[in-house]
Amino acid sequence: MTINRLLQRFGPALDETMRAVVARAADERGFRTMIEYALGWVETDGTPYRQATGKRIRPLIVLLCAEASGGDWRTALPAAAAVELLHNFSLIHDDIQDASPTRHGRPTVWKVWGTANAINAGDAMFSLAYCALARLSDDGLPEARILKAWHLFNTTNLELTRGQHLDMAFESTQSVDKDAYLSMITGKSAALIAASAQLGALVATGDVTLSEKFHDFGLNVGIAFQIRDDILGIWGEPDVTGKSAAIDILARKKSLPVLIGLERSATLTQTYRKSAFTSDDVEGVLRELEAVDARSATEAMEAAYFGRAIAALQTLDLARPSGTELSELAHLLLGRSA
Amino acid sequence: MTINRLLQRFGPALDETMRAVVARAADERGFRTMIEYALGWVETDGTPYRQATGKRIRPLIVLLCAEASGGDWRTALPAAAAVELLHNFSLIHDDIQDASPTRHGRPTVWKVWGTANAINAGDAMFSLAYCALARLSDDGLPEARILKAWHLFNTTNLELTRGQHLDMAFESTQSVDKDAYLSMITGKSAALIAASAQLGALVATGDVTLSEKFHDFGLNVGIAFQIRDDILGIWGEPDVTGKSAAIDILARKKSLPVLIGLERSATLTQTYRKSAFTSDDVEGVLRELEAVDARSATEAMEAAYFGRAIAALQTLDLARPSGTELSELAHLLLGRSA
Numbered sequence: 001m002t003i004n005r006l007l008q009r010f011g012p013a014l015d016e017t018m019r020a021v022v023a024r025a026a027d028e029r030g031f032r033t034m035i036e037y038a039l040g041w042v043e044t045d046g047t048p049y050r051q052a053t054g055k056r057i058r059p060l061i062v063l064l065c066a067e068a069s070g071g072d073w074r075t076a077l078p079a080a081a082a083v084e085l086l087h088n089f090s091l092i093h094d095d096i097q098d099a100s101p102t103r104h105g106r107p108t109v110w111k112v113w114g115t116a117n118a119i120n121a122g123d124a125m126f127s128l129a130y131c132a133l134a135r136l137s138d139d140g141l142p143e144a145r146i147l148k149a150w151h152l153f154n155t156t157n158l159e160l161t162r163g164q165h166l167d168m169a170f171e172s173t174q175s176v177d178k179d180a181y182l183s184m185i186t187g188k189s190a191a192l193i194a195a196s197a198q199l200g201a202l203v204a205t206g207d208v209t210l211s212e213k214f215h216d217f218g219l220n221v222g223i224a225f226q227i228r229d230d231i232l233g234i235w236g237e238p239d240v241t242g243k244s245a246a247i248d249i250l251a252r253k254k255s256l257p258v259l260i261g262l263e264r265s266a267t268l269t270q271t272y273r274k275s276a277f278t279s280d281d282v283e284g285v286l287r288e289l290e291a292v293d294a295r296s297a298t299e300a301m302e303a304a305y306f307g308r309a310i311a312a313l314q315t316l317d318l319a320r321p322s323g324t325e326l327s328e329l330a331h332l333l334l335g336r337s338a
Numbered sequence: 339m340t341i342n343r344l345l346q347r348f349g350p351a352l353d354e355t356m357r358a359v360v361a362r363a364a365d366e367r368g369f370r371t372m373i374e375y376a377l378g379w380v381e382t383d384g385t386p387y388r389q390a391t392g393k394r395i396r397p398l399i400v401l402l403c404a405e406a407s408g409g410d411w412r413t414a415l416p417a418a419a420a421v422e423l424l425h426n427f428s429l430i431h432d433d434i435q436d437a438s439p440t441r442h443g444r445p446t447v448w449k450v451w452g453t454a455n456a457i458n459a460g461d462a463m464f465s466l467a468y469c470a471l472a473r474l475s476d477d478g479l480p481e482a483r484i485l486k487a488w489h490l491f492n493t494t495n496l497e498l499t500r501g502q503h504l505d506m507a508f509e510s511t512q513s514v515d516k517d518a519y520l521s522m523i524t525g526k527s528a529a530l531i532a533a534s535a536q537l538g539a540l541v542a543t544g545d546v547t548l549s550e551k552f553h554d555f556g557l558n559v560g561i562a563f564q565i566r567d568d569i570l571g572i573w574g575e576p577d578v579t580g581k582s583a584a585i586d587i588l589a590r591k592k593s594l595p596v597l598i599g600l601e602r603s604a605t606l607t608q609t610y611r612k613s614a615f616t617s618d619d620v621e622g623v624l625r626e627l628e629a630v631d632a633r634s635a636t637e638a639m640e641a642a643y644f645g646r647a648i649a650a651l652q653t654l655d656l657a658r659p660s661g662t663e664l665s666e667l668a669h670l671l672l673g674r675s676a
Contacts, residue, residue, distance in 0.1 A: 143481035
């Protein structure tokens, strides 16, 4: 199984749902263009853009979990569109906060239209995520179930902002411990993947207890996923990731391998007192991380969270073949190179 | 009736509801402090702040409309808290977008904590607004009614971002016509007041048709309210408004009196081609606005929208005394001096 096969199966219906939602944003003086640009649908002038952007991991998890829990994946399309729009909202604001000039090889929204417009485009995308979720009402789903999905979405969004806050706070903090770091990535990254898995099962079945097991799966996958991102930010192949080599070291980012290194090496702690790194510093940090086995320690943590995710799946009696596909998708995310 | 009397009646329960919602935002490394600071509850260091900030117009409208429609205003507390939190979300982001250094005499959130944190604090406030609205589920309200309130909230939020987009787009547009301007203030300002009135009636009674009449009232009050803001931005007394005299002229803001002036005066059109204004220019603009009766024309439009609002109220058979209070509140907003 490849992600492409899942995209072939779910992509067209997902795309149709998202486009129907975004069409609600009136195209006054380029308003909708910014939103559609951020989603990778158009160029800055509104003409179609056809290269793939983003992997759509989260909505695929929603739809697979809906099916694997024994329901009809189509029921969960509004939730799938909602998590993808929410993810894109967070990217628009993240790129402003990190002053990132490009994403998926294109200028970021703030870079094209300025910070003020990008803040507003993100806010619009946030509203559209809720408009997408509200389409659960169109299919005659039980109202109590829709309300539960909505409540879950609300708490997830609050959790995202908590994680984002911690991530930014850590930039100006000399010492960050691993627990605080895990709490941060749980909010910033894993919470939405956990909610994706839970929403899929909840919307498709209405079974809260069952949906919580999916949450458990998603949370652990999400943490493992973020740890893999950290590994790629240091040791990823630029040709594959599309990012510069050791980019997180140059940015002095306190990602998990660095935190492990700082625990183990006084030399590294000394180096990280500097306010900026030269390329010699970057080389030195890479050598020191190697010397203290920071990479293998990080990969061991990734594998541990991944193991918990698979264990959570195994407690579930999943419908075939989507149960197998879900497990395969998780395996693809582990050890990925981009 | 004064707004203070309404605040005495509704304020404590509103405050309690908002505080219960905000308490859900974990106070990790100052995260909640930013939110509570923006709400005027604490100083930047988290110690209590006791001066009044903001007039709480929108939640008062929610609660008065709930009661005037024949329901129990307490039922609408979650909706009242939600619109107030949403309003505060929009202020945090507005202040970044306008680069405003102060609000209610205090430094703005971005000024204290920087743009990146302020974007995130706004996003958190947005999520908290939804968390507040979701508390409608706690009181055993019919689920279908809660879903309708949620859908209304979603479309309102999208409308807010459309209005904000137009407002920013107009800054770089040489000619803005009055219809485009009214469309902008409908989104940016009136939509939330309209939703406040509608939510109050909808939540308290579940009567959609009735709630739409309240929407009509709120929309017209909201437009009149914004037109009054435009008048104060030019002719407000600095001692009363807390803003500099003719601040909107100096900022070359294309507010309604200016648009009317531009329609009527070639001299003014010439002046507005300049990219920055001196104090002589400001004096000249004020004289020209006077010469073409722009103020009275603007006040006539304010009065017209106000008249429609009152007419909408009169089609309703409102419960006493809150129906009277609602009409009195609208009268207070018309012709106000701050």
